[in-house]
Amino acid sequence: MKYIIALSVMLLLVSCQEETVVEIEPIQFPAPNVPIPPLTPPPIPGFVTTEILEDFILLDLQNLANDNERRNARYFTSCNRFNLGEDADLQKQGIDLALNRLSDQRLAITTAIGPGDCIYRLDKRDFGIDQRDWILIERNAVIPFVTKTIRGKQIQFLTQTRNPYLFSIETISMFEGDAVTNRGGDIYYTLTDQPFLLNDYYARAGINPQREVNDENAVFAAYAKSGIAINKTREVAAYESLGNLVFTTFDSELGGQDHFEFPFTVELANAGIEQNIHHKSNTNGRQRTDKIYRFDAQESFQLLDNNLVGKFFLNDGQGRAQGAAPANVVRYVGETDPVIYIGSCLGCHYDQAIIPFTDQMYNHITTNQNFDEDERLLAEIFFNANKFSGLVSTTNRRQKQALAEIGVDHFEDPITKVIWKPYRGEMGLEFVAALTLLPTEQFSAKLRATRNSSQVFGNLLNGGSVNLAVLNKNFPELVRELNLFQDLNLN
Numbered sequence: 001m002k003y004i005i006a007l008s009v010m011l012l013l014v015s016c017q018e019e020t021v022v023e024i025e026p027i028q029f030p031a032p033n034v035p036i037p038p039l040t041p042p043p044i045p046g047f048v049t050t051e052i053l054e055d056f057i058l059l060d061l062q063n064l065a066n067d068n069e070r071r072n073a074r075y076f077t078s079c080n081r082f083n084l085g086e087d088a089d090l091q092k093q094g095i096d097l098a099l100n101r102l103s104d105q106r107l108a109i110t111t112a113i114g115p116g117d118c119i120y121r122l123d124k125r126d127f128g129i130d131q132r133d134w135i136l137i138e139r140n141a142v143i144p145f146v147t148k149t150i151r152g153k154q155i156q157f158l159t160q161t162r163n164p165y166l167f168s169i170e171t172i173s174m175f176e177g178d179a180v181t182n183r184g185g186d187i188y189y190t191l192t193d194q195p196f197l198l199n200d201y202y203a204r205a206g207i208n209p210q211r212e213v214n215d216e217n218a219v220f221a222a223y224a225k226s227g228i229a230i231n232k233t234r235e236v237a238a239y240e241s242l243g244n245l246v247f248t249t250f251d252s253e254l255g256g257q258d259h260f261e262f263p264f265t266v267e268l269a270n271a272g273i274e275q276n277i278h279h280k281s282n283t284n285g286r287q288r289t290d291k292i293y294r295f296d297a298q299e300s301f302q303l304l305d306n307n308l309v310g311k312f313f314l315n316d317g318q319g320r321a322q323g324a325a326p327a328n329v330v331r332y333v334g335e336t337d338p339v340i341y342i343g344s345c346l347g348c349h350y351d352q353a354i355i356p357f358t359d360q361m362y363n364h365i366t367t368n369q370n371f372d373e374d375e376r377l378l379a380e381i382f383f384n385a386n387k388f389s390g391l392v393s394t395t396n397r398r399q400k401q402a403l404a405e406i407g408v409d410h411f412e413d414p415i416t417k418v419i420w421k422p423y424r425g426e427m428g429l430e431f432v433a434a435l436t437l438l439p440t441e442q443f444s445a446k447l448r449a450t451r452n453s454s455q456v457f458g459n460l461l462n463g464g465s466v467n468l469a470v471l472n473k474n475f476p477e478l479v480r481e482l483n484l485f486q487d488l489n490l491n
Helices: 050-062 067-071 088-102 131-139 150-159 170-174 186-191 198-204 209-214 344-348 361-366 373-382 385-405 414-424 429-435 440-448 458-462 468-481
Strands: 003-005 011-013 073-077 111-113 119-123 165-167 218-223 234-241 244-250 297-303 309-316
Touching (some): 050 111, 050 119, 050 165, 067 073, 067 150, 073 150, 088 111, 088 170, 088 309, 088 414, 131 186, 170 186, 170 414, 198 297, 209 218, 209 234, 218 361, 218 373, 218 385, 244 385, 361 373, 414 468, 429 440, 429 458, 429 468, 440 458
Antiparallel strands (some): 003 011, 073 119, 111 119, 297 309
């Protein structure tokens, strides 16, 4: 993956197949040379306008200890959802969890400020986010805008970045959680410092699958009736090394190989060639089995140092990183969009880091006459349900403790189910109006008077809706025609 930010500070996304290199020229955001205008009362009591939002952010920045803290301060806001009467604390839970899932540092949380605590300040250093990462985030915003108000320019000056605050929905672009934000992994894998190839992914995690198998630090399980690998069998493995733990799946296309006929990975077939399993002789270099499964796709993730699972990695049959899994390998049933993107992993691995399953392979191999002595020995050692169950229980317990430590207690994943879900369906008039930080009636009147936006979003005025792709593509023009994020009383 390679990202080059030129003198104009424009981000160029290129193929994930290259190494990631970011070059940044210093960005200078000067302080505005005009006084900050007086705050206008809200049009509705308790309603958060752009002015009010930015006033709270500016005051918060001015109260920080020094310029270094201000330069590292960034903000997410859910004030648009607060204006709709939603719980801002659930949005904060989603923001805190998302940032910690991106980070491999100690757990940290944002600071809630503003009306109803609908603005969340983070110190980007707490989550391993540097300025290159933030530029990547702000340049790929799914709700793109740049403030032009005097308060906004003062905030830009204090933070020295173009977009000091973003809507909470931008977490979906950080995790590439749907078709609109999918960049083939360019964004997510860069933010989580991940390589392009599966072998490099393992190596960076301190894992060598063959070594872990030879040292018996690997355990496997296989089963049918997976919730997402429909009408197929699925195999999972866990590799441990020096406190590192990686889980990975082995999946096929519909109609591909079946695990109960080919239950062994290449590493299992080669087990004991470097070190003999239980001193069982294997000196002639032959593989222990020819019943080797050839996967078409995989999902991997790690137990992070902060005890959350993260560093999700999707790859094809050649071990190359992907932004989404093929729908003929795994898919969501009953969802409007059945494709599983990187961000989809968050909802599946929320309450339980590892989804419960029951191994069916051990009994299959040890009681089936089609498997020989070597193959049964492999099953005895590596398809160990008790060992796998222990790893699952430990991982789930550690993640639950981490969730409690950062105050995440919602019964559903607050990232995918609270922050993202409303944007992934059709959005009506009130929801879109809230993103402009205008009351619905005022938004409707201004929208009717526009030339271009009234055509694109006119359906909203007649009880219709728009999707995220339309909103993403046309939001900059909506901002321009409605004069959003500007000081209208000074024009």
